[in-house]
Amino acid sequence: MSAATTAPAADAWQALKQELLAIMPAERLIDDPLRTLTYGTDASFYRLIPKLVVRPADEDELMAVLAGCRQRGLPVTFRAAGTSLSGQAVTDSVLIQLREGWRGHEILDNGRGIRLQPGVIGARANQLLAPFGRKIGPDPASINSCMVGGIAANNASGMCCGTAQNSYRTVRDMRVILADGTRLDTADPASCAAFRRSHAELVEGLERLSAETRANSALAEKIRHKYRLKNTTGYALNSLVDFDDGIEILKHLMIGSEGTLGFISTITYDTVIDEPHKAAALVFLPDMATTCRATIALKPAPVSAVELMDRAALRSVENKPGMPEGLKRLPEGAAALLIDVRGNGEAELQARLEAVQAIFEGIHTLEPVTFTQEKSLYELYWKIRKGLFPAVGAVRDTGTTVIIEDVAFPIERLDEGVLALTEAFHRHGYPEAILFGHALEGNLHFVFPQGFEKPGEVERYQALMDEVAQLVGVEYGGSLKAEHGTGRNMAPYVELEWGPEAYALMWRIKALFDPENLLNPDVILSRNPTLHLENLKPLPAADPIVDKCIECGFCEHVCPSRDLTLTPRQRIVAAREMARLEALGASLAGEEAERLERLRRDYRYAGDETCAVDGLCATQCPVGINTGELIREMRRERLAPHADMARRVGRHFSGTTRLARGMLNLAGAGRAVLGEKGLSKVSGAITQVSGGKVPQWIPTLPKAASIRVLKRKPAANGVHDKVVYFPSCATRVFGAGHGDSENRSIMEITLSLLEKAGFEVIVPEMPGHLCCGMAFQSKGQFEEATHKARELNRELLVASQNGRYPILSDTSPCVLHMQGRLDERLTVQEPVAFAHDHLLPRLDITPLDERVAVHVTCSSTHMGLGERMVALARACAREVVVPAEITCCGFAGDKGLITPELNASALKGLAEQVRGCDAGYSNSRTCEIGLSLHGGIPYRSILSLLDRASRKRKEAGETA
Secondary structure (H helix, E strand, C coil): CHHHHHCCCCHHHHHHHHCCCCCEEEEEEEECCCHHHHHHCCCCEEEEEEEECCCCCCHHHHHHHHHHHHHCCCCCCECCCCCCCCCCCCCCCCCEEEEECCCEEEEEEHHHHEEEECCCEEEHHHHHHHHEEEEEEEEECCCEEEEEHHHHHHHCECCCCCCCCCCHHHEEEEECCCCCCEEEEECCCCHHHHHHHHHHHHHHHHHHHHHHHHHHHHHHHHHHCCCCCCCCCCCCCCCHHHCCCCHHHHHHHHHHCCCCCEEEEEEEEEEEECCEEEEEEEEEEEEHHHHHHHHHHCCCCCCCCEEEEEHHHHHCCCCCCCCCCHHHHHHCCCCCEEEEEEECCCHHHHHHHHHHHHHEEEHCCCCCCCCCCCCCHHHHHHHHHHHHHHHHHHHHHCCCCCEEEEEEEHHHHHHHHHHHHHHHHHHCCCCCCCEEEEEECEEEEEEEEEEECCCCCHHHHHHHHHHHHHHHHCCCCCECCCCCCCCCCHHHHHHEEEEEEEHHHHHHHHHHHHCCCCCCCCCCCCCCCHHHHCCCCCCCCCCCCCCCCCCCCCCCHHHHCCCCCCCCCHHHHHHHHHHHHHHHHHHHHHHEEEEEHHHHHHHHHHHHHHHCCHHHHHHHHCCCCCHHHHHHHHHHCCCCHHHHHHHCCCCCCCHHHHHHHHHHHHHHHHHHHHHHHHHHHHHHHHHHCCCCCCCCCCCCCCEECCCCHHHHHCCCCCCCCCCEEEEEEEHHECCCCCCCCCCCCCCHHHHHHHHHHHCCECCCCCCCCCCCCCHHHCCHHHHHHHHHHHHHHHHHHCCCCCCCEEEEEEEHHHHHCCCCCCCCCCCCCCCCHHHHHHHHHEEEEEEEEEEEEECCHHHHHHCCHHHHHHHHHHHHEEEECCCCCCCCCCCCCCCCHHHHHHHHHHHHHHHHHHHCEEEEEEEEHHHHHHHHHHHHHCCCHHHHHHHHECCCCCCCCCCC
């Protein structure tokens, strides 16, 4: 009996943890209820909770984990981003999760190759290759979130890559760690030679399987036929007919093996050309038959992608902001093709567009076929396509999950297959299912909501899947899994699709690599015929703010706490589990009651205190969920007893800001007397004694600002253009940094710029008392936040003469908070937008001979100002650096002082990327404090850069 079928001893995982503590820190060995639940959740509709989550930092640590698991017979599963949809990244044993230490990369051959560690996000790889006009071949819809390890392990393809540019076709080399801990580098001849000696049985076994398969003409032809289609069902048997060398076979078998044969620690891709000239058309056709015929006609055409969407799919997104109005007017039965055409030059693109247009001369379309090269419209078309799967999830009933399956038909039978699938959905009671997919490959995704709680629902789902498997895999000779991986939900059907002979071959492959069946057992191959119906994920109601979340994980890569505690998806997972347990009420007892209490206790820090509530998750979420709103609501409930204190602070806000400036002056005096080390030590002790209520002093905490500058008389410049200037409370408190050559406060800089550009400045009455309310809102004090917003609204209406003059606020997050909260007559300008649109045209610019860094704040991202911010910096400096993968800085108002580890984690790697820069620039004073600390260079307002690079134009002020 194999180790995987013999239950490990109950304390085996604890014994493994104790052993691993000798080589890695405790924070990377996780077994508490909160994090095993949340880290163990992926995008599939299965739920298994690991006993132990391990985060090895390098190959040696990973090999030690594998050795410990092998010694104790513990199954182990590898996890990258967890965006997989088929249940291949969940386990109830040991989960190896890739985080820091697995994001290395190296450009090879002037961009013709790239070596990547498995923790690199796919979009980051393409960002690295962009200067060379290249990209990696695979382009899954989740490329902004999924990691290279998952892309390779699932042989993910996508919109444009087809079968010619997937990982199987574009892999050059890889480093592999096998179940027994052996390391193989296929790019290293010495490593290959040593492996052939040490693992002769494996290498010769693979070569023997290859010879047997190629000699079996019927089986070999079946394999070749199957891989003319997109196919990720089972192991890559095409490696046995494509290669006869054991190392090459091993390398290609690893692609799509879903962590069941070994671990890919590094992969080298041959890259492909990223044609820079792109155009797209959204073509509407009267029915599915016409749509499929058009697809077949487009197969030999010079197109990059053809994406099919049925009427139900289009209906799921037609009411979303920005969608074309024509979507709502489409008749029932209509369908659409999103056609993407690319070229290396404009002439080549136009020639290809003409060829595609010629194909449609004989095809009836509902509207003229019109291609666009306009970036915003081009991106909108692809946004429609990429948002289809989550859009269905957003409209499902609370408590149900969403199922996505991924099949491929021979393209010549695509129209028959679509009709047969549609009939099957209706026959089994799934009329709401939508169809879309990569039409050129005959690859279709079908998506539908599914509940498993009510009697008969599991049986109904099983009946549908049985029919779909028979229909696609047998009757049409297609693929049951075209690109999402076999996982758990198709493992029981692998033999049905491939037949007994090929299926037996796959088990022989598994036995050669993993004889003890410890690597991700039951994924791809399983003896359990009902595996796909077990361990189904519950999605109970938790809060209307997040109930539509399908746990896809698209949000995770922008979250500042992703490497510290929890991500938005994980916060939602935990909130749902707590809601589920709370719903049990009086029946909850014993271990489950203790577990709920532990979840609540741990969530306070991991879910709440380390959440920056920046809302960046909403910018990546296909259904716009802002998990920060959930956390703010939790804070509101928890801090309700402190509402009186918030009210007192708000009613005496001038005194509060004066106190804050006094504390900064006191800290400055302490710094002069004690020095930085001494002050840090004293401050740390005070913070600890206060239980974290007194903020921790940090070296980049600036001087106090002086608000007297707001009372100065503006220079008479004879102009009539006026602007209301509202300095935020942060800029009224925090002045210039200690030792920074820019020794002016933001208020001084702003007034200097406005005067230079010919504006007459109006400062509202009581500027020291005013606040937009964001500081209260972020802490869940909604009533006082509303009160402060109303106060500000009243004063700004007076100052602007009921909106006659524009209003400039100098802090981006405050402007974002004001939007939608102030009178619609008021036009509040953010500093980057105002500087780019209104100050630049009025000033003479001489770019500084400096290399500068730019941090695009989360609020700027929300407002779509990233490009303007970079353009403004480029107008003012010789070279501009925008650090990669640095999103929200995590300072989050006062989090950088109360929970400094959040700021530190969010900005890890910043200093390396900005090394050699003269200074950094942003548009939020508090963010700049944390950026200065962790970047190692002074960060200032971007208005300072513009002021330093500009001078007054002679004609300034003569025109509006």
